[in-house]
Amino acid sequence: MLYYLFQYLDKLNFPGAGVFQYISFRSAMALIFSLFISAVFGKRIIEFIRKKQIGETIRELGLEGQKQKGGTPTMGGIIIIAAIIIPTLLFAKVLNIYILLMLISTVWLGGIGFLDDYIKVFKKNKEGLQGKFKIIGQIGIGLIVGFTLYYHPDVVIKERLTHNEKIAWRNENQNGTKDLTIPKYATTPVKNLKTTIPFMKNNELDYGSFVSWICDDCLKWGWIIFVPLVILVVTAVSNGANITDGIDGLAAGSSAIIGVVLGILAYVSGNYIFADYLNIMYIPHSGELVVFMAAFIGACIGFLWYNTFPAQVFMGDTGSLAIGGIIAVFAIAIRKELLIPILCGVFLVENVSVILQVVYFKYQKKKRGLEYAQTHRLFKMAPLHHHYQKVGFHESKIVMRFFIIGIALAVLTFVTLKLR
Numbered sequence: 499m500l501y502y503l504f505q506y507l508d509k510l511n512f513p514g515a516g517v518f519q520y521i522s523f524r525s526a527m528a529l530i531f532s533l534f535i536s537a538v539f540g541k542r543i544i545e546f547i548r549k550k551q552i553g554e555t556i557r558e559l560g561l562e563g564q565k566q567k568g569g570t571p572t573m574g575g576i577i578i579i580a581a582i583i584i585p586t587l588l589f590a591k592v593l594n595i596y597i598l599l600m601l602i603s604t605v606w607l608g609g610i611g612f613l614d615d616y617i618k619v620f621k622k623n624k625e626g627l628q629g630k631f632k633i634i635g636q637i638g639i640g641l642i643v644g645f646t647l648y649y650h651p652d653v654v655i656k657e658r659l660t661h662n663e664k665i666a667w668r669n670e671n672q673n674g675t676k677d678l679t680i681p682k683y684a685t686t687p688v689k690n691l692k693t694t695i696p697f698m699k700n701n702e703l704d705y706g707s708f709v710s711w712i713c714d715d716c717l718k719w720g721w722i723i724f725v726p727l728v729i730l731v732v733t734a735v736s737n738g739a740n741i742t743d744g745i746d747g748l749a750a751g752s753s754a755i756i757g758v759v760l761g762i763l764a765y766v767s768g769n770y771i772f773a774d775y776l777n778i779m780y781i782p783h784s785g786e787l788v789v790f791m792a793a794f795i796g797a798c799i800g801f802l803w804y805n806t807f808p809a810q811v812f813m814g815d816t817g818s819l820a821i822g823g824i825i826a827v828f829a830i831a832i833r834k835e836l837l838i839p840i841l842c843g844v845f846l847v848e849n850v851s852v853i854l855q856v857v858y859f860k861y862q863k864k865k866r867g868l869e870y871a872q873t874h875r876l877f878k879m880a881p882l883h884h885h886y887q888k889v890g891f892h893e894s895k896i897v898m899r900f901f902i903i904g905i906a907l908a909v910l911t912f913v914t915l916k917l918r
Contacts, residue, residue: 525792528585532793536581536800547571575817581797590789607823610635611815640729654687656780691720693833696914732826738845739822745893746809754798755904761791843907848881855880
């Protein structure tokens with residue numbers, strides 16, 4: 499909102515008002531305000547939660563230090579959501595379709611998580627919101643995101659000109675000088691369902707190509723592939739973040755690392771010069787997402803102030819579902835969703851460890867009986883971070899090593915831009 503105010507003041511030649519035109523300035527301000535809200539006001543929110551006796555109910559899993567966590571304030575995801583939404587509303591162009599989509603996704607998935615936490619805490623139901631309702635909610639936001647990105651007129655890209663198109667442009671615009679600068683991108687933006695494929699030289703894939711062979715005009719039916727993929731990515735990443743939120747600081751810290759990478763990718767994708775240099779897709783209007791991601795990073799880091807071991811507050815499903823969904827929708831918006839298995843490798847491994855544990859247990863139960871299956875599990879406990887706790891590692895060491903892995907995966911994600 500401040501952007502529009504200072505845009506008006508700039509027209510009146512108000513001194514310094516023009517600084518709000520710069521994404522870098524607004525992103526820095528969003529980061530600072532987000533840190534301030536989460537770190538300063540977060541303490542008051544935690545005290546309020548404690549007074550209302552909104553504490554975590556800990557299941558007995560036989561883990562070291564587990565009992566001491568009982569009664570720790572939960573639903574701290576409210577701090578994260580507030581620290582994202584308020585700076586975004588203040589410093590971003592809120593009418594930008596990408597910003598609107600991110601705000602809707604944040605509130606939607608945060609709301610699902612809040613319902614889950616509310617049922618656990620106030621209704622004293624340890625199971626929380628039934629899984630089918632969570633899935634329905636995730637499918638719902640997936641449909642909104644998928645169809646909005648497909649139909650909205652502002653969601654476009656600019657195609658890189660081929661060699662022949664550059665020659666044709668030069669011939670049409672010949673003015674007698676040899677220093678005629680040939681553009682790298684088409685002047686007119688286009689709507690399509692292209693995305694980035696890592697490690698490929700021709701690194702763009704149009705989802706419409708999967709159905710284009712059916713008929714000559716079937717390229718436009720690419721949404722049949724795209725929308726289900728959006729639902730899958732949103733569901734998988736939000737659940738991955740939810741599963742990762744099992745020990746102090748792990749989900750928030752991992753998400754901050756992922757957020758830094760996504761913010762940089764959004765900046766270069768929305769900047770003509772950097773997109774050309776890196777030979778990646780140029781997405782007009784997407785640079786505004788950097789402001790949102792700056793607020794996201796600030797919220798996660800600020801929340802870590804209270805969530806590092808020993809945690810003074812847990813984010814609960816209110817926070818974990820929201821941050822996972824934010825990462826997924828953001829990656830889809832900047833057309834980097836196929837980088838998620840690399841960038842979100844920590845979430846992926848946590849998800850896979852749970853799946854493998856269940857599949858292996860059922861296999862052993864069917865083949866050798868229940869008693870054998872219970873004593874011969876694939877992991878000592880799933881998800882993976884609990885396995886390492888059972889092995890004997892302190893949770894602070896587990897968290898730091900997962901952070902190191904997350905940073906390595908972040909660097910690898912950047913490498914994919916040039917390693918083709």
